[in-house]
Amino acid sequence: MSKIIKYVLYDIIKSKIIIAYTVFLLLLSIGLFNLGGSPEKGILSLLNLILLTVPLISIVFATTHFYNSYEFIELLVAQPINRRKIFLSEYFGVAFSLSAAFLVGVGIPVLLFGASVTGLYLVLTGVFITFIFVAMAFLASVITRDKAKGIGIALLLWFYFALIYDGIVLFILYTFGDYPLEYATLAMTAFNPIDLGRIMVLLNLDVSALMGYTGALYKSIFGSLWGVGLSFGLLLLWVLLPLLSSNRIFSKRDL
Numbered sequence: 001m002s003k004i005i006k007y008v009l010y011d012i013i014k015s016k017i018i019i020a021y022t023v024f025l026l027l028l029s030i031g032l033f034n035l036g037g038s039p040e041k042g043i044l045s046l047l048n049l050i051l052l053t054v055p056l057i058s059i060v061f062a063t064t065h066f067y068n069s070y071e072f073i074e075l076l077v078a079q080p081i082n083r084r085k086i087f088l089s090e091y092f093g094v095a096f097s098l099s100a101a102f103l104v105g106v107g108i109p110v111l112l113f114g115a116s117v118t119g120l121y122l123v124l125t126g127v128f129i130t131f132i133f134v135a136m137a138f139l140a141s142v143i144t145r146d147k148a149k150g151i152g153i154a155l156l157l158w159f160y161f162a163l164i165y166d167g168i169v170l171f172i173l174y175t176f177g178d179y180p181l182e183y184a185t186l187a188m189t190a191f192n193p194i195d196l197g198r199i200m201v202l203l204n205l206d207v208s209a210l211m212g213y214t215g216a217l218y219k220s221i222f223g224s225l226w227g228v229g230l231s232f233g234l235l236l237l238w239v240l241l242p243l244l245s246s247n248r249i250f251s252k253r254d255l
Contacts, residue, residue, distance in 0.1 A: 001085045001088065001089050004076070004085070004086065004089035004090070004093070005089045005092050005093045005096070007093075008069075008089060008090055008092075008093025008094065008097075009093050009096060009097055011093075012065065012093065012094065012097040013097060017061060018061075018097060018098070018101050021057055021061075021098075021101050021105070022101040022104050022105045023105070024105070025101065025102060025104075025105025025106050026104065026105040026106075026108070026109065028046070028049065028105075029046055029105060029106050029108075029109035029110070030109050030113075032045045032046050032049075033046075033109055033113035033114060034113075039113055039114035039116065039119070040114075040118070042113060042114055043110070043114050043118055043119060043122055043201070044202075046106065046110075046122065047122060047125075047198065047201050047202075050106065050122070050125075050126050050129075051129070051162070051194050051197065051198055052162055054102065054126055054129050054130060054133075055129055055132075055133045055158050055161065055162060055194065056158050056162070057098075058098050058129070058130045058133040058134050058137065059133040059134070059136055059137040059140075059154045059155075059157065059158050060137075060151065060154060060155070060158075061094070061098065061137075062094045062095075062098070062133070062134040062137030062138060062141075062154075063137040063138075063140055063141050063150055063151050063154040064147075064151065065094055066090065066094075066137065066138060066141040066150075067141060067147040067150060067151075069090065073086060073090065083250060083251045084247060084251055087138075087246070087247050087250045087251070088247065090138075091134065091135065091138055091243060094134050095130060095131050095134045095135075098130045098134060099127050099130050099131065102123075102126050102127060102130055103123065103127070106122070106123060106126055107123045110122060110123055117204060118201060118204040121200050121201050121204055122201050124232070125197035125200060125201060125235075126197075128193070128197065128232070128235040128236070128238075128239065129193060129194065129197055131239045132193050132235065132238045132239050132242070133157075133158070135238075135239055135240075135241075135242040135243040135246065136154065136157050136242045137154050138242070138243070138246045139242040139243075139245055139246035139249075140153040140154040140157060141154075141246075142246045142249045142250045142253065143249065161192055161193065161194050162194060165191075165192045165194075165195070166192075166195070169185070169188050169195075172184075172188075173185065190234050193234075193235055193238040196231060196234055196235060196238075197235065199231075200228070200231050
């Protein structure tokens, strides 16, 4: 399994897309920290861009890579190698390479310009988001063998979690605004990894003071060590659910 991961990593590292992704994040991070005026403003600006670009690039790159590696995967399946090991090796190879690019592009500037607990949460959130959307990309890829359909499903997943879900939540809050929806809003947050990561970082920037009672409720739950552990536990669950589902489909399907 480790040999396959090394081969996938070596193949991806040579890709110009990964290099361009790393440089893009690095220049973006340094620019926002220099223009922000303070580390907190830089982290806040970087958070908003990360939660849009990192999921998009992760899910599109991982889906494209899976389809481009289909012949290599078929060759491995023909060997006496367990399918689960082949699939997980491909997943970890892609996830590790994208995470490494993120750590270089964002982690180093955060360490230099905004080293703090909030900066650590920002980096950890970005890594989790990368693993989550790579898992979703692999799920979209194993559902259909058609590359266009697979990329279309992947883009729909990103569009839903990045844009549509927030619109649905706002519609519910507006429609049922006369009812106490604080705990319902808290529960709905757990169903979107992007929102979960955003709240984790925002609460450490004390932006919760501008969110009224709901912000105070978020702070009381997610602000403690137990709440932080719960949040990252939910993010880990978001990694495992699509990964295990796609692994099960891949193990049973006829290549």
